[in-house]
Amino acid sequence: MRPTIANIILLLCLTTTAMAQSEKNGWVNRQLNRFFRDTTSAAERSFRVYPTLGYAPETGVELGASSLWLFRAKGDSTNRLSEVQAFSFFTFKGQYGLWIDNAVYGDKDKWFFLGRTRIQRFPLLYYGIGHSTDGDHPAVVDANYILLRQRVLRKISPNLFFGPEIDYQHLFSADFNQPEEGPHHALPAGSGGTTNLGFGAALVYDDRHNVLNVRKGWFGEISYLGYHPSVASDFQFGSVNLDVRAFHPIKKNNVLAWQLLGNFISGEVPFNQLALMGGDMMMRGYYQGRYRDKNMLAAQVEYRMLPFAFSQRWGATIFAGTAAVAPAIKAFQLDKTQFAGGAGLRYLLFPKKDIFLRLDVGMTREGPGFYFFTGEAF
Template identity: 50%
Template sequence: MKTRFIFLLFAFVLFSLQEAGAQHHNFVSRYINKLLNDTTDASKPQFLLYPTLAYSPETNLEFGLSSLYVYYAKNDTTNRLSEINGFTFFTLENQYGLLFDHSLYSDKSRWFFLGKLRFQSFPMLYHGIGPDSPAEHLALVEATQIQVKERVLRQIRPNLYMGPQIDYQRMASVDFIAPTDTYVAEPAGSKGSANTGLGLGIIYDNRHNVLNVRDGLFSELALIRYDRLWNSDFKFTSILSDNRIYRPIGRSNVLAAQLIGQFSVGNAPFNQLALLGGESIMRGYYTGRFRDKNQLAAQVEYRFLPLPLSFSSRIGASVFASTGTVFSDFSHLNVKNLKVAGGGGLRYLLFPKKDIYTRADIAFTNEGTGFYILIGEAF
């Protein structure tokens, strides 16, 4: 497995603080002081912008810029915390991308907008389809990808939301690059496709802070249909079940658990199959290391927010473990195909007034390790 490292440049931040010294009017030092000391009023929006650096054999060096915007509707802290995450990058191999995620709540949580935007020219490793796909990737897939997904949900009862969703995914200029002496059977969608899905989602959500849930429940059931009637190249149905529970332990610790199922009926292209791995669930496995029509995965995490340390109230930690598998149909679901991963990490309380941590996690699998530095918990 090729491990991809992402480094949040807080070393630069700390260095700048030291260099600033008495230069209190320096813009950088004022920004850093505002960030680290969280001088913004708790009810006011906050915006964070920071550089990232990454490396992988497929991309060479990757330079990026990440952003986070959080706010309460009408500046009312009794409302739920809304967040918009952004990330843009380019690499020395002329690859680039623009990614946005958002979870937005209206006043009194009457409306809930949940969605994502992806536009990127970025390589992916294709290991094949199924739980027995080889550890060494079969091909490097280069393509331009676009995804626009949006869910517009209305509260119909306290904490219960329902509404339509739309998902548009396009993969173009696809090139499967395999070793010259290896034949790779190219999967459905290997020449590219454009698919539009329309569906309905129902969500129970009583979380107050989606970036760091200390007590709550989130449960989503969504069905989305991709059909030629609305200009999809492929015809299939996708069903998602995502269930998360969070329970406080003592004064500051949290026990969190998640169970996710993703199921496809019909002929889905390879890029829209269920993908196991990534920065959220089954950490330590490359995103899409295993892929198939269906997926079941679960994880549990214990968070110390913060650690009971005398020298700092902003340092936390976590330990986590996960298991999951992919399968073509339920007759091929086998406990012997379960993959396992686990690890731990440190937390830093970035915005104390909004209870938002940045995390640095390391995860281990029998194929290697993964290292992640991101703002907000994995789930």
């Protein structure tokens, strides 16, 4: 699911109305301070909940709520900032969902819990597999979907973590609806529903101090997940995942950030667990899964002004990315590489914790995509 312009309009209306009334109404002013101004110390825990409103052609009107929980282990400001984000929604067509993302650091970084949870009934657009799929006539897979992915990492040296990883994905009650116009899609593996449980391990280097807005540092991860019918999987396959990110401070408030991403899968893979191009993090502007295959290579760069030199709250970014998918590593083709770019606005929501709301507009050859979240894309 992708938040839309309506989310932005709702939040801006709430903020503008509250600010306009704040001088006249003490209660409104207190609520404004509570929800839109950071009055807690750097070590104090913060919890915020705000409404969301969206619209998508597949769902109609979407109503929901987002929450953000920020804290440091033992309330110690020298520990890294941990964050848990949750987003829930429902529509008048009977669709619903709950998303949870966590990056939780223990005291002195002894433990690091990194993961995500998705529980939803929401249509998935399926354009086919490969780098030459038609963007005009996707199938719509209406299904229930559960994803639980978690890494439990132990510090083995300063900023270096290692530990087990588990991935559970369950697609059920699936209806594969062919497009009304254009050619029908061949039914992919897993189109009728699938359950897969993967086990593996991850090696992570992480010297970031604020996951939601990194000013300086490196993040690197290499991991392996294996799925087999003997351990509750419908398919047998394995995946190697590589993620490298770097953040370089420029002047006082500006940051140059870049990321390299690689997904390499072998075996028989259900369509929903192929490498997916697009989304709110990498290749913004493309629907997540617009292109999918067993292998993907992607890169992006972003210049962040957080905030502007003339403002205490407002900032902006510009970004560009490139990616390609292929059925095998040796099958990547330079002329099948996709490009995306765009710009975004930032609003400093928690000054003492240096966390911004982001509104990004990603542009591709197929049109724009809009994203509204707490924290940076990577």
